Amino acid sequence: MKSGLVIAIDGPSGAGKSTIAGLLAQRLGYLQIDTGAMYRAVALLISRAGIDPSDVAAVERLCSNVDVRLEVVDGVQRVTANGQDVTGQIRTPEMSLMTSRVSALRPVREAMVRAQRVMGCNGRVVLEGRDIGTVVFPDADLKFFLSASPEERGRRRFTELLAKGEQVTLEDTIAEVILRDEQDSRRDLAPLRQAEDAIAIDSSGLAIEDVLSTMEGFVKQKL
Numbered sequence: 001m002k003s004g005l006v007i008a009i010d011g012p013s014g015a016g017k018s019t020i021a022g023l024l025a026q027r028l029g030y031l032q033i034d035t036g037a038m039y040r041a042v043a044l045l046i047s048r049a050g051i052d053p054s055d056v057a058a059v060e061r062l063c064s065n066v067d068v069r070l071e072v073v074d075g076v077q078r079v080t081a082n083g084q085d086v087t088g089q090i091r092t093p094e095m096s097l098m099t100s101r102v103s104a105l106r107p108v109r110e111a112m113v114r115a116q117r118v119m120g121c122n123g124r125v126v127l128e129g130r131d132i133g134t135v136v137f138p139d140a141d142l143k144f145f146l147s148a149s150p151e152e153r154g155r156r157r158f159t160e161l162l163a164k165g166e167q168v169t170l171e172d173t174i175a176e177v178i179l180r181d182e183q184d185s186r187r188d189l190a191p192l193r194q195a196e197d198a199i200a201i202d203s204s205g206l207a208i209e210d211v212l213s214t215m216e217g218f219v220k221q222k223l
């Protein structure tokens with residue numbers, strides 16, 4: 001039986017979903033499910049296996065017994081793929097673009113959606129992604145659609161990547177954000193789209209605390 005809310009946070013890359021979902025989950029004592037990290041883990045497996053994403057049969061074989069898990073270790077979310085911790089390898093610019101391609105493939109989406117439903121079906125979860133409110137949990141108790149301008153999202157991502165020591169330029173990072181928006185919104189399967197009953201929040205120029213308190217207000221109404 002469901003004992004708490006299923007909260008969906010969808011939106012384009014760099015809108016602040018992970019930070020916000022993490023903090024909201026922490027305050028509520030809920031589990032955070034970063035579905036983007038799950039797609040990234042599969043993309044890494046595909047890339048390490050030397051599989052061309054256009055080879056659907058090979059992708060299907062890999063997905064038929066893929067095991068992607070999210071665990072919190074010492075307060076930090078870790079991602080494992082087939083038993084290996086891949087947390088540190090999935091967030092490079094190359095893996096971002098690869099994930100955007102790979103996440104458009106049916107076998108990948110089917111495997112991940114199945115795993116996400118199992119993880120979320122008991123409630124007390126904050127799931128973040130692109131299709132949580134439209135496909136994974138269309139009956140979620142609360143749906144948010146978090147966005148921000150491509151320039152602001154690119155700037156945030158640029159700062160994150162620089163802090164990690166990646167060699168990137170602001171121009172390239174904004175271009176990558178725009179390219180991923182296009183790929184994620186134009187695909188046939190589960191494209192990035194705001195659910196009709198989602199609450200839209202534009203985080204451009206807003207502090208994290210402002211976004212969180214808006215969300216918490218809606219959560220309180222539901223509880």
Ligand code: DC
Nearest residue numbers: 013035036039099100103129130131
């Ligand atoms: O949220 P993120 O940037 O870590 O997501 C990486 C990619 O995964 C993104 O380009 C789109 C894809 N994705 C998806 O298709 N569906 C989701 N629910 C989450 C992410």
